[in-house]
Amino acid sequence: MTLDKTIMTFYDVARSDYKDPVLILRSGQRMSALEVQVRYCEAARAFIKKARFESVQTEADLKEVVVWWEQALNALEKRDFSWMLGRFDWATKKRFGDTQEGEDRDALIERRKDINVLYHALGPGCLAERMNARWPERRIVTDEEIARAVAYPPSGTRAFSRASLIRQIHALKKKFRVNIAWREVTDGLLDVFLHMDSPLETYEKEVANFIYSPLWGSIPSPSGDSLV
Numbered sequence: 767m768t769l770d771k772t773i774m775t776f777y778d779v780a781r782s783d784y785k786d787p788v789l790i791l792r793s794g795q796r797m798s799a800l801e802v803q804v805r806y807c808e809a810a811r812a813f814i815k816k817a818r819f820e821s822v823q824t825e826a827d828l829k830e831v832v833v834w835w836e837q838a839l840n841a842l843e844k845r846d847f848s849w850m851l852g853r854f855d856w857a858t859k860k861r862f863g864d865t866q867e868g869e870d871r872d873a874l875i876e877r878r879k880d881i882n883v884l885y886h887a888l889g890p891g892c893l894a895e896r897m898n899a900r901w902p903e904r905r906i907v908t909d910e911e912i913a914r915a916v917a918y919p920p921s922g923t924r925a926f927s928r929a930s931l932i933r934q935i936h937a938l939k940k941k942f943r944v945n946i947a948w949r950e951v952t953d954g955l956l957d958v959f960l961h962m963d964s965p966l967e968t969y970e971k972e973v974a975n976f977i978y979s980p981l982w983g984s985i986p987s988p989s990g991d992s993l994v
Contacts, residue, residue, distance in 0.1 A: 767805065768792045784842060800842055807835045852901030859885055862893065924948075924962045927969045931960075934977050951976065 769775050770790045778788040779799050787796040811832050819825035841849040850857035862885070863878040885893050898905060907915075919925035928946060935944065944959075945952045951960040960976045962969050 767802070800839065803835075803839055803842075807832065807839060810835070852897050852904040855885070858897065922966070922968055924965045924967060924969060927962065927973050930970075931973045931977070934973075 768791060770792050775789055782788045784799045787798045787801070789797045789799065789802060791797065814825075814828055814832060819828070837849070838853070840846075841853075847857055847861075851861055852858060859878075859881055863874075863881045869877075881893070888894060919929045931951070932946060943953060949962055950958050951962075952958050960969075960972055962972070
């Protein structure tokens, strides 16, 4: 399943239909994006049948994910856009951005650009609210679960330590120019202060060493009021 030309494949898939066999494997075999998804879904289903789970809830959650995955692939195969709406970002954006009667090409392009941004905006009157009101049965999580996840990242993960790091830096009540990315903490230029490569490690020791290191005296303060 290894692709021959990884980067160019993204462009090929984006410009084609998801059923077109535009993906070329190193073996020389050609596949479509949909076929690749089917292969991985089948592998996940086979894994779940023989896996041992840490809890009954974990097993139930993973089985439910595979069911959703299969439903999604079936909808793609049948081009069932009515099922995709409110579930697939691109299909829902397309519905919001469909051509209106009498609309010229330039106006259509601008409106679709606006939708592409507004679709991901949050707040009163946002497109997310309209989606939830139109397809309430298609929501996977509740507002309460979302709020809890924002405040409390999952324990035992890099996200948990990254959130802890941000809180501790703010608690120092000093202004530093520090960039915190997914995998590293830098000074915004070339110096990397902390690596966090694995998403399933906590890096608690590394975060503590970073916070209590003498490094802070050498980190330049920002000229404005920006903080981490």
